[in-house]
Amino acid sequence: MSLNTDISVPRLDPEGTLDLILSALGELVDYELAVVLGLDSEDTLRVRKAAGPLATAKLAKHSIALSSRRDLARILERGVPQLFDEHEEHIDSYEGVLDLPHGHSCLVAPLSLGAKRIGLLTLDHRQCGRFSPGLLRFIATISKLISLSLVQSDEKTELERANAELVRERNALFAPGYEPIAGLIGSSSAWLKALEALRLVADTELPVIVLGETGTGKELASRGVHRLSQRAGRPFIAVNCSALAPSLAESELFGHEKGAFTGALATRKGRFELADGGTLFLDEIGDLPMELQPKLLRILQEGSFERVGGERSMRVDVRIVAATHVDLAKAVSDGNFREDLYYRLSVFPVLLPPLRERTGDALLLAERFLEDIRMRPGFSGLRLCEDAALALDRAPWPGNVRQLRNAIERAAILSRGESIRMEHLALQAARPGEALPAHSPAARPSTSRETGAQPPLSMHDAQKRAIREALAHSRGKIYGPGGAAEALGLKPSTLQSRMKKLGISVTDSLPL
Numbered sequence: 001m002s003l004n005t006d007i008s009v010p011r012l013d014p015e016g017t018l019d020l021i022l023s024a025l026g027e028l029v030d031y032e033l034a035v036v037l038g039l040d041s042e043d044t045l046r047v048r049k050a051a052g053p054l055a056t057a058k059l060a061k062h063s064i065a066l067s068s069r070r071d072l073a074r075i076l077e078r079g080v081p082q083l084f085d086e087h088e089e090h091i092d093s094y095e096g097v098l099d100l101p102h103g104h105s106c107l108v109a110p111l112s113l114g115a116k117r118i119g120l121l122t123l124d125h126r127q128c129g130r131f132s133p134g135l136l137r138f139i140a141t142i143s144k145l146i147s148l149s150l151v152q153s154d155e156k157t158e159l160e161r162a163n164a165e166l167v168r169e170r171n172a173l174f175a176p177g178y179e180p181i182a183g184l185i186g187s188s189s190a191w192l193k194a195l196e197a198l199r200l201v202a203d204t205e206l207p208v209i210v211l212g213e214t215g216t217g218k219e220l221a222s223r224g225v226h227r228l229s230q231r232a233g234r235p236f237i238a239v240n241c242s243a244l245a246p247s248l249a250e251s252e253l254f255g256h257e258k259g260a261f262t263g264a265l266a267t268r269k270g271r272f273e274l275a276d277g278g279t280l281f282l283d284e285i286g287d288l289p290m291e292l293q294p295k296l297l298r299i300l301q302e303g304s305f306e307r308v309g310g311e312r313s314m315r316v317d318v319r320i321v322a323a324t325h326v327d328l329a330k331a332v333s334d335g336n337f338r339e340d341l342y343y344r345l346s347v348f349p350v351l352l353p354p355l356r357e358r359t360g361d362a363l364l365l366a367e368r369f370l371e372d373i374r375m376r377p378g379f380s381g382l383r384l385c386e387d388a389a390l391a392l393d394r395a396p397w398p399g400n401v402r403q404l405r406n407a408i409e410r411a412a413i414l415s416r417g418e419s420i421r422m423e424h425l426a427l428q429a430a431r432p433g434e435a436l437p438a439h440s441p442a443a444r445p446s447t448s449r450e451t452g453a454q455p456p457l458s459m460h461d462a463q464k465r466a467i468r469e470a471l472a473h474s475r476g477k478i479y480g481p482g483g484a485a486e487a488l489g490l491k492p493s494t495l496q497s498r499m500k501k502l503g504i505s506v507t508d509s510l511p512l
Contacts, residue, residue: 015049017149022051025142029135033098033124035059036146039076039117043067048150054098054124062097069093072108076117081109081136081143093122105130109139111147118147184217184224185368185489186361187470190353192487194221197350199482202228207300209285209345210323212352215400218323219283221352225321226279228481234278237271242287249289251308253296260309270307272299276316285322285345286331293338296320300344320345355397355404360466362392362404367463368489369408379417387422395427464502467495476506 022034033054037045045064050056066073072093075082084106093108094100105125111118121143123131184195201208202225210218210225219238226236244252251260255270271280282288288296299305300320304313322345331337355362366384373379384392388411397403411424470484477483478492485492499505 015153018049018146018153019051021142021145021149022049026051029123029139030130031123031125033094033122035094035122035124036111036119036150037064037122038119038150045072045119048119048153054100054126056098059094059097062094064093072120075108076110076112076120079110079112081107081139083107083131083133083136094124100124101126103128107131107135107139109136109143111143111150113144113147113151116151118150121146184220185365185487186358187364187466187473187487188353188358188361189469191358191361192469192473194350194352195487197348198224199228201225201348201350203230204348205319206347207320207322207345208347209328209349210321210352211349212323212325213354213400214325215402216352216354217401218325218352219281221350222279222281222283222321222323226281226319229279229319231278231319235275236279236281237275238281238283239271240283242284244287244289246289250292250295253292254305254307255310255314256308257310260307264309267307272305272316272318273314275318277318279319279321282320282322284324284326286324286326286328286337290336290338293341297338297341297344300341355400360393360469362395362397363389363463364466364488365401365404366392366408369405370412373409373412379412382412382415382417383419385419385421388420388425391422391425391427463498464504467499467502467504471504471506472510476510478506 018036022036025031025034031052033050033052035047035055036049038048040046040063043066045066047060047062050059064072066076093106105123105128107123109121111121121139123139125131184191184198186192186195198221208222208225210221212218222238223236226232239253241249251264251268251270253270253272255268255273256264258264258267282296295305299316299318303317304315306313328337328342328346332339332342355365366389370382370384374382392404392407399406407425407427408420410426411420414424415421466488467484470487471478474482474484474487478485478495480486483492485495488495490498
């Protein structure tokens with residue numbers, strides 16, 4: 001067998017290449033044991049591959065501490081193969097693993113690639129004098145091939161690990177019915193705290209109630225809970241309780257049998273049956289009619305109900321996620337909401353902060369909305385001027401994210417798809433007759449010198465701050481669920497491009 005013709009490193013798996021090299025070497029060199037030892041750390045050699053009649057399963061788990069083997073450490077340091085015979089003082093590398101005689105043939109060659117130390121190759125034979133000094137140069141050449149194969153094997157392992165991680169994240173991001181929680185954009189501490197609560201409860205089966213003012217993103221958050229849960233590939237059915245007609249609300253939720261009432265010409269499934277196996281989102285749960293609340297409580301407790309006009313008990317497996325902007329505790333005290341249902345729903349409440357309490361997030365959201373609008377014909381050059389950016393950041397946004405989006409949409413039209421200026425936004429500092437919140441930037445005096453407050457951030461600085469906060473919260477992770485790109489609502493490649501443009505590095509953004 002010719003080494004030149006039979007060893008084809010580029011065409012083989014690295015592990016297969018090692019097997020082939022050692023097999024070919026065995027036809028040219030009379031060894032009984034050939035072992036490739038990889039340097040796992042600065043002080044430990046571990047068996048990566050073994051061949052020959054003396055190779056055993058026990059040997060495959062063997063490791064050698066270099067601190068106890070100065071002879072091997074010197075070979076690694078010098079980078080020169082060495083022969084040992086029965087007259088030289090040499091500790092058996094496989095003592096306790098193999099029963100080799102004290103006087104036997106042993107050759108040790110260093111494995112390296114450039115300046116990188118990779119490990120050792122050892123050849124052993126139980127008889128003395130089996131390896132000649134003339135073999136050393138040839139073994140040095142073979143060692144280079146083995147070194148290359150080891151490096152390729154390690155790189156392949158790392159690539160497979162990274163690929164498996166990417167596949168896991170891709171499956172999570174693009175599973176049927178799943179969209180990333182990236183739609184919930186923001187980097188403020190108040191917002192990230194709410195997202196963390198959503199992620200924490202998502203993988204449980206607990207009912208969830210999402211609280212917050214109108215326009216804070218309660219339905220989007222509820223969808224996020226579903227998409228991060230084990231039910232992600234199952235139905236997500238949304239019902240707005242405030243929009244249910246009183247006369248049809250029970251039928252809408254629980255279904256009806258044919259002939260149950262005038263106009264019931266066929267049996268119809270309700271929202272609970274449609275959501276079986278998945279999640280039912282009850283928006284504005286505070287507006288659910290009192291007469292239906294006992295039936296909802298029964299489903300939460302037993303998972304059963306009857307259709308309107310039906311006698312057969314139906315069973316469903318549904319997770320309830322509810323949302324409301326009203327104070328349910330007050331509704332309970334006023335007699336408008338059942339106390340037992342309130343406690344059943346409030347096992348894990350998640351409060352979404354209003355936009356005025358999410359420092360810097362208005363600009364992030366505005367930029368995301370602008371990216372969407374730029375995809376439309378005639379709006380590719382749309383941009384936000386500095387004065388408009390400052391106005392967005394200072395506005396109290398009583399209508400929260402919904403109001404912000406509407407303001408951006410309107411401004412895009414008024415600007416004719418070019419530069420959005422402050423006058424295009426038509427923002428009011430506060431609604432007529434209302435005072436600004438004390439913490440609102442727009443309520444501050446016009447100069448920072450009078451109060452000692454910091455001046456408003458420029459859009460450039462606001463972007464830098466938001467990116468750094470997101471990186472710090474994700475501990476430097478950019479891709480996938482929980483990554484900074486997700487929190488900012490950006491593609492990872494877009495985030496990396498902005499980081500480069502703004503001079504931001506991951507390491508500088510990590511908490512000390």
